[in-house]
Amino acid sequence: MSNTRFTVAIHVLTLLAYCGPEALTSEFIAGSVNTNPVVIRRILSTLREAKLVASQAGPGGGWQLLRDPRKITLRDILAAVSGDPTFLLHSAPPNIECPVGRDIQAILARRFQSAQEAMERDLERTTIAQLISEVGGGSA
Amino acid sequence: MSNTRFTVAIHVLTLLAYCGPEALTSEFIAGSVNTNPVVIRRILSTLREAKLVASQAGPGGGWQLLRDPRKITLRDILAAVSGDPTFLLHSAPPNIECPVGRDIQAILARRFQSAQEAMERDLERTTIAQLISEVGGGSA
DNA sequence: AAATTCGCAACCATTATGGTTTCGGGAATC
DNA sequence: GATTCCCGAAACCATAATGGTTGCGAATTT
Numbered sequence: 001m002s003n004t005r006f007t008v009a010i011h012v013l014t015l016l017a018y019c020g021p022e023a024l025t026s027e028f029i030a031g032s033v034n035t036n037p038v039v040i041r042r043i044l045s046t047l048r049e050a051k052l053v054a055s056q057a058g059p060g061g062g063w064q065l066l067r068d069p070r071k072i073t074l075r076d077i078l079a080a081v082s083g084d085p086t087f088l089l090h091s092a093p094p095n096i097e098c099p100v101g102r103d104i105q106a107i108l109a110r111r112f113q114s115a116q117e118a119m120e121r122d123l124e125r126t127t128i129a130q131l132i133s134e135v136g137g138g139s140a
Numbered sequence: 141m142s143n144t145r146f147t148v149a150i151h152v153l154t155l156l157a158y159c160g161p162e163a164l165t166s167e168f169i170a171g172s173v174n175t176n177p178v179v180i181r182r183i184l185s186t187l188r189e190a191k192l193v194a195s196q197a198g199p200g201g202g203w204q205l206l207r208d209p210r211k212i213t214l215r216d217i218l219a220a221v222s223g224d225p226t227f228l229l230h231s232a233p234p235n236i237e238c239p240v241g242r243d244i245q246a247i248l249a250r251r252f253q254s255a256q257e258a259m260e261r262d263l264e265r266t267t268i269a270q271l272i273s274e275v276g277g278g279s280a
Numbered sequence: 281a282a283a284t285t286c287g288c289a290a291c292c293a294t295t296a297t298g299g300t301t302t303c304g305g306g307a308a309t310c
Numbered sequence: 311g312a313t314t315c316c317c318g319a320a321a322c323c324a325t326a327a328t329g330g331t332t333g334c335g336a337a338t339t340t
Contacts, residue, residue: 003228004230007230008230010248014240015238025317033235035230038300056317059309060307060316061306061315062317091329091330092175094172101172101173104154108147111266119259119262123255135240135242137243144328166285175330177286179330182329185286195285195287197337199284199338201284202286
């Protein structure tokens with residue numbers, strides 16, 4: 001990773017759900033996230049590709065949730081915004097003359113996928129609705 | 141992440157274990173990984189900090205494993221080479237005037253840690269010794 | 281002394297990242 | 311229809327990370 005888009009995406013979706021059904025502008029959202037509206041629009045446009053939000057131009061426009069917050073998991077969000085997998089293989093292919101170099105990529109690909117799936121299964125346990133219930137000291 | 145150091149570290153340790161007790165030079169290792177010896181030394185020096193390997197200067201010198209390959213898990217290796225956590229929070233702190241902005245970081249920190257641990261528990265199931273047994277079609 | 285090997289610093293090109301500005305176009309309102 | 315609001319897209323920027331490379335010194339063996 002090494003980027004904050006997953007975090008910002010979760011923040012934005014939580015805010016959209018928290019603020020109810022009316023549309024929020026990218027400028028308002030940027031005020032909560034503390035960044036630039038264009039950064040918010042970039043991330044929201046990837047969430048729109050995943051059918052999680054919709055945008056509306058013009059006065060009174062902005063961004064709205066398209067899915068029940070109880071049905072949006074952190075895994076869904078990661079899938080929408082994540083480009084690269086968590087673990088990368090070699091930048092240049094290893095030496096196939098070496099027994100280790102020949103096989104290591106295929107072996108690691110399986111292990112990395114397994115670890116990635118373990119992580120995603122954990123993320124799947126959390127929904128946006130749950131996060132909202134914790135905002136404002138909800139669980140205290 | 142977005143780097144290949146974890147992969148290279150696993151590759152190097154597997155090679156060290158595979159080639160038996162004698163020391164391997166960074167140049168030889170670089171030949172298997174297909175990169176520059178300095179890149180190998182950089183990664184091995186972080187593994188040395190974790191007491192996984194030792195280096196020896198001079199002719200006949202090089203790098204040796206310090207731990208039984210059956211006792212080196214992928215989780216150990218990740219711990220040694222990983223700098224940043226898998227998931228990063230906001231680059232600038234959110235707006236604390238907003239109920240979501242005020243609490244989201246603490247809430248996400250818990251969720252991210254849980255996901256990270258799920259991933260690490262999975263990585264812990266694999267040892268260098270297991271990887272060696274799969275090299276050369278070991279499981280076929 | 282000579283050869284080998286690591287250690288470390290410096291440097292480089294490439295890429296990712298978050299941020300910013302600018303301009304155009306669609307949409308609601310007056 | 312004119313104005314205002316808001317998104318869309320492109321361009322640009324500074325910063326940082328990454329992998330790679332070179333150079334040289336120090337340690338070690340022969």
